[in-house]
Amino acid sequence: MREVLEMWKYSRMIASFVLAAAVYAVVLWVFAPLWIIPGVTGIRIANILPPVFSLLFGPAAAWGIAVGNLIGYDILGGALTIGSIGGFIGNFLLGYMPYKIWHRMFREPPHCRTLSSVLKFEFVTLIHAAVCAHVISLWCEAVGFVPYTPLAFIIFTNDFLAPAIAGPILMALLYDRVRRAGWLWTDVMKGYEYLPTTVKKRWVIGTILVTIGSVIGLVATIGVGLGLGQPLFFGPGLKFIGTPLVATGLVFLIIWIIGVALLE
Amino acid sequence: MKFVLYVDANSPIHRLDPRTKLYWVLCVFIWSMTFNHPLYTAAILGIVLATLLMSRAIKGVKFATIPLTILIAMCIVLWPLFRREGTTVLLSLGPLNIYYESLLYAVAVGFRLTAMVLAGLTLLVTTRIEELEAALVKLKLPYPIAFGVSAVFRFIPTLMGDAHMVIAAQRARGVDPLRGSLVTKIKNSALIVAPIFMTSMRRLSTLPLAMESRGYTPTAKRTYLIQLKMRPVDYIYIALSTALTATFIYMRLNGIGVIYPHYI
Structure with a gap:
């Protein structure tokens, strides 16, 4: 996690941050969201960008995606609500998870030119979508803004489908160009490995815990929501569950935090 | 534009x-x-x-x-x-x-x-963006973050212009990336995102150089041309x-x- 703060010392990383934030904000604006819940969430084509930017720019992408979403979606797009606090953290994690897992676990570059590279890309995309959906929806349920189950389902679908379809194409187009230009985050932040020379056991355990905390956590919390009467979509009887659901979600969030700590 | x-x-x-x-x-x-x-x-x-x-x-x-x-x-x-x-x-x-x-x-x-x-x-x-940056610093936001955020705001209008130019260029080639079904839009989004990204990278490649040639040091005490009162x-x-x-x-x-x- 220290690279997230350390990046502000590097002028090139600040340029990467500006690039990630501005491109994300503009693409969010150009492909205006097709609202599902106006002011809360919608179908966002711009979501193809976070995993790509994350794998290229590392921590600069994490900040960039969070700020780009705040500007392009919340402030300019009309979605600035109490949910935006969870949105900022969730979008930060969209940019944080893919590079964190990749630079600890996979020795193949994320060029998406081989099947295994694409599969790894899809894996980190799955994790980043799950953790973002879990965090934002848990926040919205906890503050009584929008119930967990339908929101988590929408955000997850949104954050996973677009990057899963178009992300590998974009990555294949951009990876070599960015690498040749020396813009990969580890080209700038010396002392960090873009790909691990050896995969340590604790990183494997960390990745397993992150997967349990995010993907299994999302499914389990949605399961609790469904079991206690929240519909998967906005059906009749939609209501807040409160404590039992939030407690379940928090347990998995703690597992995820332990996993991230082990990835350090 | x-x-x-x-x-x-x-x-x-x-x-x-x-x-x-x-x-x-x-x-x-x-x-x-x-x-x-x-x-x-x-x-x-x-x-x-x-x-x-x-x-x-x-x-x-x-x-x-x-x-x-x-x-x-x-x-x-x-x-x-x-x-x-x-x-x-x-x-x-x-x-x-x-x-x-x-x-x-x-x-x-x-x-x-x-x-x-x-x-x-x-x-x-x-x-003005410069005033906004000065205000953020006065409000005790760390300088590198205030600078980064103000640079994003400064860059978005230029990028919006680039985005419209890219869309117009694609339309002139007979492809309208903003029309069609959702899946078509997701696939076509790479047609907009890749050129916007490359243009932005070119534009921003001089930013670190400009910052460093003006003596950018994140932790240094700074004086400002704009004095807010x-x-x-x-x-x-x-x-x-x-x-x-x-x-x-x-x-x-x-x-x-x-x-x-x-x-x-």
Whole structure:
């Protein structure tokens, strides 16, 4: 996690941050969201960008995606609500998870030119979508803004489908160009490995815990929501569950935090 | 084509200290979230529009007219499906009842979101980016982050222009990336994103060089060309905004201006 703060010392990383934030904000604006819940969430084509930017720019992408979403979606797009606090953290994690897992676990570059590279890309995309959906929806349920189950389902679908379809194409187009230009985050932040020379056991355990905390956590919390009467979509009887659901979600969030700590 | 949000004018709003305007925007967000009755959120929207008129910079926000109209329309159509509580049934579609109260709530949310977007835009059309950066630093945001955020704001208008140029170029080649089904849009998004990304990378490649040649050191103590100074009129605006915030919260706590007391 220290690279997230350390990046502000590097002028090139600040340029990467500006690039990630501005491109994300503009693409969010150009492909205006097709609202599902106006002011809360919608179908966002711009979501193809976070995993790509994350794998290229590392921590600069994490900040960039969070700020780009705040500007392009919340402030300019009309979605600035109490949910935006969870949105900022969730979008930060969209940019944080893919590079964190990749630079600890996979020795193949994320060029998406081989099947295994694409599969790894899809894996980190799955994790980043799950953790973002879990965090934002848990926040919205906890503050009584929008119930967990339908929101988590929408955000997850949104954050996973677009990057899963178009992300590998974009990555294949951009990876070599960015690498040749020396813009990969580890080209700038010396002392960090873009790909691990050896995969340590604790990183494997960390990745397993992150997967349990995010993907299994999302499914389990949605399961609790469904079991206690929240519909998967906005059906009749939609209501807040409160404590039992939030407690379940928090347990998995703690597992995820332990996993991230082990990835350090 | 180049978009610039800032509109140069000598209005009372332009002359306000950026910190005062930031505080006002924060207050507008609080006011908007305080009420959920359309008459009250319309009144807040009225305050924002009056401020915008006073700033003589309304031409700077014209680009947002269509997106905001769509946002309000989507609110009116969709929010009654999510807040289905009330006593007066307006419409019955099988098991689905649309209540008069939920329709009022929907209109209130539409006005609320519009007020918040316009407040943010009012800040941007009346404040130079350099002033905004100086204000963020004065508000104790670490300099590298304040610089990064201000650079994002500075860069977005240029990038918007680039995006429109890319879309026009793709249309000239017979591809309209903004039309078609969702999957088509997702696939075509790479046609916009890749050129925007490469253009931005080229543009930003000189930023680190520019920063370093001007002696960028993140931790150094800095002096600023722009010296912000709060004037009596700033304190009057802040006092007025605070008084209105307190009044509105008091009203809400006494059940005034709400359709659904248990919802934001």
